[in-house]
Amino acid sequence: LRACFFSGRNTMQTLYVLLFDGFETLDAMGPVEMIGRIKGDYRVCCVSQAGKNVTSSQGVAVATISLCGMEKGGILLVPGGQRTRTLVADEAFLRDLKEAVGKAETMLCICTGAALLAKAGLLTGRRATTNKRAFAWVSAQKEGVYWQKSARWVVDGKFYTSSGVSAGIDMALGFVADKHGKEAAERLARETEYIWHANKEDDPFALA
Amino acid sequence: LRACFFSGRNTMQTLYVLLFDGFETLDAMGPVEMIGRIKGDYRVCCVSQAGKNVTSSQGVAVATISLCGMEKGGILLVPGGQRTRTLVADEAFLRDLKEAVGKAETMLCICTGAALLAKAGLLTGRRATTNKRAFAWVSAQKEGVYWQKSARWVVDGKFYTSSGVSAGIDMALGFVADKHGKEAAERLARETEYIWHANKEDDPFALA
Numbered sequence: 435l436r437a438c439f440f441s442g443r444n445t446m447q448t449l450y451v452l453l454f455d456g457f458e459t460l461d462a463m464g465p466v467e468m469i470g471r472i473k474g475d476y477r478v479c480c481v482s483q484a485g486k487n488v489t490s491s492q493g494v495a496v497a498t499i500s501l502c503g504m505e506k507g508g509i510l511l512v513p514g515g516q517r518t519r520t521l522v523a524d525e526a527f528l529r530d531l532k533e534a535v536g537k538a539e540t541m542l543c544i545c546t547g548a549a550l551l552a553k554a555g556l557l558t559g560r561r562a563t564t565n566k567r568a569f570a571w572v573s574a575q576k577e578g579v580y581w582q583k584s585a586r587w588v589v590d591g592k593f594y595t596s597s598g599v600s601a602g603i604d605m606a607l608g609f610v611a612d613k614h615g616k617e618a619a620e621r622l623a624r625e626t627e628y629i630w631h632a633n634k635e636d637d638p639f640a641l642a
Numbered sequence: 643l644r645a646c647f648f649s650g651r652n653t654m655q656t657l658y659v660l661l662f663d664g665f666e667t668l669d670a671m672g673p674v675e676m677i678g679r680i681k682g683d684y685r686v687c688c689v690s691q692a693g694k695n696v697t698s699s700q701g702v703a704v705a706t707i708s709l710c711g712m713e714k715g716g717i718l719l720v721p722g723g724q725r726t727r728t729l730v731a732d733e734a735f736l737r738d739l740k741e742a743v744g745k746a747e748t749m750l751c752i753c754t755g756a757a758l759l760a761k762a763g764l765l766t767g768r769r770a771t772t773n774k775r776a777f778a779w780v781s782a783q784k785e786g787v788y789w790q791k792s793a794r795w796v797v798d799g800k801f802y803t804s805s806g807v808s809a810g811i812d813m814a815l816g817f818v819a820d821k822h823g824k825e826a827a828e829r830l831a832r833e834t835e836y837i838w839h840a841n842k843e844d845d846p847f848a849l850a
Contacts, residue, residue: 443700451702457769459671459675460672461704463667463671463672464668466667466700466701466702467667467700470667470701471696471699471700478700478701480703488672488703490813491678491679492674492675492678492686493686494659494674494685494686494688494704495704495705496702496703496705497703497705558716565835567832567833570713599833599836600674600811600835600836624775625775625806625807626776626806626807627775627807627809627846627847628807629837629846631837637833638835638837641662
C-alpha cells in the first residue's frame with residue numbers, strides 16, 4: 435500500500451492532503467492534479483486523523499497515512515464537504531488540525547474547509563473566503579475573520595482560501611504562479627486543457 | 643474497506659471508474675465529482691483489473707474492486723494518463739476493457755483514455771476526440787477512427803470522448819445535460835462554483 439509517493443529529490447516539498455470521510459472529491463483532487471504534476475518539486479501525500487482509508491462524499495476510497503507523520507515545512511491542503519458540518523464540533527480533530535497547520539509552510543483551504551480553520555481559531559484577524567452557497571454557515575463559525583463575499587480566492591500570509599469546490603483548481607494555479615511565476619501556471623493549464631480563471635478578485639459566484 | 647458506495651435506491655445507476663496505476667487524477671475525479679453529486683441517481687464504484695489499490699500519476703492511492711464485478715447497464719469511465727502509453731500494448735487489459743465496454747450503457751472516456759478504446763477497436767467508424775497535445779500519438783493507435791481536431795468533447799452513440807484532463811468535467815456536465823436536461827447540469831455547476839464550458843463544439847485548445 436503506497437499512500438504516499440515518495441520518490442525523487444530530497445529537496446521536493448510535500449503536499450499533504452488532509453482527508454476525512456465525506457470530503458468533497460474535487461476540492462482535494464483538483465489542486466492535487468495541478469500541484470502534483472510538477473513532479474520535480476512536489477510529491478503528494480494523503481493523510482487523515484486515523485491513517486486509514488477515507489471515503490469521499492462521492493464514494494471514492496483513498497488510502498492515507500496518519501496525520502502524525504506530517505513533517506514540518508510542507509503544504510497542507512484542507513478540503514470541504516458536508517462532513518465539515520460535524521467536524522466543526524470535533525475538538526480532537528480541531529486540535530490535530532491546529533498542530534498540522536502550525537507545521538505547514540503554506541495552507542491551501544478549499545470551500546467549506548475554511549469553516550474548520552476558522553473554528554480552530556486559525557483565521558482570526560485574517561481575510562478569507564469560502565463557498566458562497568455556504569457563506570452564512572461558514573462565517574457564523576467564528577467572529578473576527580474578515581470574510582470576503584466576492585473573491586475567487588484570497589491570500590493572507592500563508593493562508594490561501596478558495597470559493598466552492600472548483601475554485602480550488604484556480605487557486606492551486608494561483609499558488610503555482612505566486613511561487614514559480616505565471617508562465618509555470620499557464621503551462622500547467624495548457625497541459626491539462628484547463629480554462630484558468632486567473633483573476634482571484636473576479637468572482638462569478640459572488641454574493642450580491 | 644468500502645471501495646464502492648452502495649446505498650440508496652435499487653434504481654440507481656452505477657458509474658464504474660476504471661483505474662490503473664498512473665491514471666491522471668483529474669481525468670477520473672472531475673467527472674466523479676459532477677456525476678457523483680447526483681446522489682439519488684448515481685453511485686460511484688472504482689474498479690481495476692486486479693481489484694487492488696491503484697495509484698494515480700499524482701500519487702493518490704485509490705481502493706478498487708475487480709472489474710469482473712461490473713454489472714450490465716452502468717456507465718463506464720476510462721481516464722487517460724502517461725500509463726496509457728504502455729497499456730495500449732497490453733492485450734489482456736484491452737480484452738478486459740472490451741468486455742467491460744460491452745456491458746456499459748454509456749462510455750465516458752477522457753484524454754488519452756481514447757487511445758485504449760481505439761486500440762481495442764471500439765472507436766472504429768466513430769467520431770472521437772482526445773488531448774490535443776497527445777493527438778498524433780493517440781490517432782496513430784488505430785486506423786478508421788474519425789478523430790476530431792477541434793472539439794471539447796464528442797458524442798457518438800454511447801461513446802463520449804473528451805479532450806485533455808479538465809475537459810472531462812465539461813463533458814460530464816454535458817452528459818448530465820443530455821440525460822437530465824441542461825438545467826440539471828447548470829445547477830451542478832452552480833453548486834460546485836464551476837465555470838462550465840458548455841459548448842462541446844468550441845475547443846479553446848483545438849489544433850490549428
